[in-house]
Amino acid sequence: MRRDVFQAIADPTRRAIIVLVATQAMTPNALAEHFDSTRQAISKHLRILTECELVKQEQNGREIHYHLNATKMKEVADFIEPFRQMWDTRFNQLDNVLSTIKTTKNE
Amino acid sequence: MRRDVFQAIADPTRRAIIVLVATQAMTPNALAEHFDSTRQAISKHLRILTECELVKQEQNGREIHYHLNATKMKEVADFIEPFRQMWDTRFNQLDNVLSTIKTTKNE
DNA sequence: TATATGCGAAACCATTTGGTTGCGTAATTT
DNA sequence: AAATTACGCAACCAAATGGTTTCGCATATA
Numbered sequence: 249m250r251r252d253v254f255q256a257i258a259d260p261t262r263r264a265i266i267v268l269v270a271t272q273a274m275t276p277n278a279l280a281e282h283f284d285s286t287r288q289a290i291s292k293h294l295r296i297l298t299e300c301e302l303v304k305q306e307q308n309g310r311e312i313h314y315h316l317n318a319t320k321m322k323e324v325a326d327f328i329e330p331f332r333q334m335w336d337t338r339f340n341q342l343d344n345v346l347s348t349i350k351t352t353k354n355e
Numbered sequence: 356m357r358r359d360v361f362q363a364i365a366d367p368t369r370r371a372i373i374v375l376v377a378t379q380a381m382t383p384n385a386l387a388e389h390f391d392s393t394r395q396a397i398s399k400h401l402r403i404l405t406e407c408e409l410v411k412q413e414q415n416g417r418e419i420h421y422h423l424n425a426t427k428m429k430e431v432a433d434f435i436e437p438f439r440q441m442w443d444t445r446f447n448q449l450d451n452v453l454s455t456i457k458t459t460k461n462e
Numbered sequence: 463t464a465t466a467t468g469c470g471a472a473a474c475c476a477t478t479t480g481g482t483t484g485c486g487t488a489a490t491t492t
Numbered sequence: 493a494a495a496t497t498a499c500g501c502a503a504c505c506a507a508a509t510g511g512t513t514t515c516g517c518a519t520a521t522a
Contacts, residue, residue, distance in 0.1 A: 318441030
């Protein structure tokens with residue numbers, strides 16, 4: 249059973265959960281209200297998100313509040329980062345600045 | 356059939372293909388040599404990567420070279436970016452700088 | 463104490479996924 | 493022209509996925 253961050257964010261419902269949970273901790277029931285599926289289905293998603301540590305639990309009486317563990321998202325960022333210069337205009341502009349500096353030096 | 360970038364990068368083999376294809380365009384056969392599975396399996400992955408436009412084809416006689424379309428990766432970057440400040444120390448340092456400036460202004 | 467609520471876990475099901483083998487076809491090479 | 497090579501496509505299969513309903517347990521509430 250694969251259980252990594254990439255597989256976790258592959259599902260659109262789980263990405264929506266991540267966004268919801270980012271601003272404030274929420275219970276499975278509260279989360280389920282935002283979707284068409286049952287609480288149990290959401291609980292399954294939360295289980296997956298918990299297993300790959302994208303989300304942390306916090307028990308309050310009989311309620312369990314889930315909140316985001318953004319640190320884990322870094323794994324995804326680290327994968328994409330090396331490709332950034334291939335699309336990011338800021339990076340290209342930096343290249344321009346650097347080449348300008350080089351040209352100036354040679355003059 | 357879901358076919359978006361998030362689902363595409365969920366598979367570790369596909370992520371490896373992306374890395375290989377980033378530096379230079381490659382044929383399915385050349386790619387398959389890097390893995391244990393058959394060329395057909397790799398071709399299936401390439402099909403998925405092509406369908407979500409993470410990869411582009413370029414025909415050369417009977418060979419088809421696949422190369423990365425890094426632009427599509429921006430979609431993933433855009434999803435993660437809002438969470439960056441929750442883990443990136445550079446962001447925290449930027450916050451410090453900003454608060455320092457504010458403090459200095461008030462003095 | 464009895465009842466209602468919030469939750470996870472298990473059993474089950476249809477669909478998707480990732481892999482295989484076996485084609486057919488087009489472009490090379492001999 | 494014949495054989496080889498590079499490839500995509502279709503059929504097939506076991507395993508994973510995302511969903512459901514049903515259950516049991518712990519915590520609140522009447």
